[in-house]
Amino acid sequence: MNRLIKLNNLNINMDKPVQLYDSPGHKIYWVGSVEETIFRCNTYLLLDGKQNYLIDPGGVVTHFSQVMERVKAISEPSDITHIIVHHQDPDLCASIPLWLKFNKDIVIMTDPRTRVLLPHYGIVDGKYFNVDDKKAVALPSGGELKFIRSPFMHSPGAFVTYDSVSRFLFSSDICAALDDNRKLVADDINSQLGLMNAFLEDYIACNKAIRGFLKNIKGIEIVAILPQHGSIIKKEFVKPMLDYLKDFKCGLDILYPDL
Numbered sequence: 001m002n003r004l005i006k007l008n009n010l011n012i013n014m015d016k017p018v019q020l021y022d023s024p025g026h027k028i029y030w031v032g033s034v035e036e037t038i039f040r041c042n043t044y045l046l047l048d049g050k051q052n053y054l055i056d057p058g059g060v061v062t063h064f065s066q067v068m069e070r071v072k073a074i075s076e077p078s079d080i081t082h083i084i085v086h087h088q089d090p091d092l093c094a095s096i097p098l099w100l101k102f103n104k105d106i107v108i109m110t111d112p113r114t115r116v117l118l119p120h121y122g123i124v125d126g127k128y129f130n131v132d133d134k135k136a137v138a139l140p141s142g143g144e145l146k147f148i149r150s151p152f153m154h155s156p157g158a159f160v161t162y163d164s165v166s167r168f169l170f171s172s173d174i175c176a177a178l179d180d181n182r183k184l185v186a187d188d189i190n191s192q193l194g195l196m197n198a199f200l201e202d203y204i205a206c207n208k209a210i211r212g213f214l215k216n217i218k219g220i221e222i223v224a225i226l227p228q229h230g231s232i233i234k235k236e237f238v239k240p241m242l243d244y245l246k247d248f249k250c251g252l253d254i255l256y257p258d259l
């Protein structure tokens with residue numbers, strides 16, 4: 001039986017990995033950190049058969065030791081087979097060289113614009129999967145991971161990952177919120193939208209970038225949005241969240257309103 005784990009914030013202990021989804025051969029965990037910063041980062045671990053995907057592994061300072069501890073509670077670090085990195089920022093990428101020390105054969109799944117920058121983190125002999133070439137990868141349990149472009153939200157090569165089994169959208173900085181209240185799952189859509197505004201206004205290029213992304217995900221059934229910062233957006237909040245984004249003015253819309 002496929003099941004989305006029902007999460008009640010009161011019962012979540014974020015000092016440990018938090019299981020978000022469970023079905024035969026397919027499991028998803030939050031393995032992020034709880035730093036004392038509004039920029040706390042979410043990392044996710046998706047296990048399917050012998051494929052173990054670490055999604056947006058994160059930075060080095062504070063974050064890495066916590067992610068490692070949570071991963072170790074589930075799996076050997078050397079068993080990580082794939083890293084999905086949605087863009088090139090250090091809060092996603094800086095720890096990749098440390099993960100490669102456990103398994104040099106980890107496949108880094110990313111776009112060419114991110115790949116060209118990863119050697120600057122000290123990744124010299126990385127094995128790569130180009131998400132622009134192959135827009136999906138089959139999973140042993142029968143589903144697939146689909147890679148969907150989200151240009152300029154906020155990086156030129158940005159993309160998101162959709163898991164057809166859980167129907168989760170791993171959105172990286174899209175729907176990210178600057179949040180220090182440590183709730184893993186949003187339980188109030190209005191406060192979540194408020195927490196998201198500052199990030200959207202400063203980091204997303206413009207409303208056209210948002211509309212392009214919304215076009216790219218049109219028709220896809222999304223059960224939850226899992227961003228890299230802030231709280232997870234559960235099913236009942238997905239449509240209001242996407243509707244809110246549609247007309248949001250940000251970035252260049254604000255800086256150059258008359259152009």
Ligand SMILES: [Fe+2]
Pocket residue numbers: 087089154173
């Ligand atoms: Fe970013």
Ligand SMILES: [Fe+2]
Pocket residue numbers: 089091092172173228229
């Ligand atoms: Fe980020």
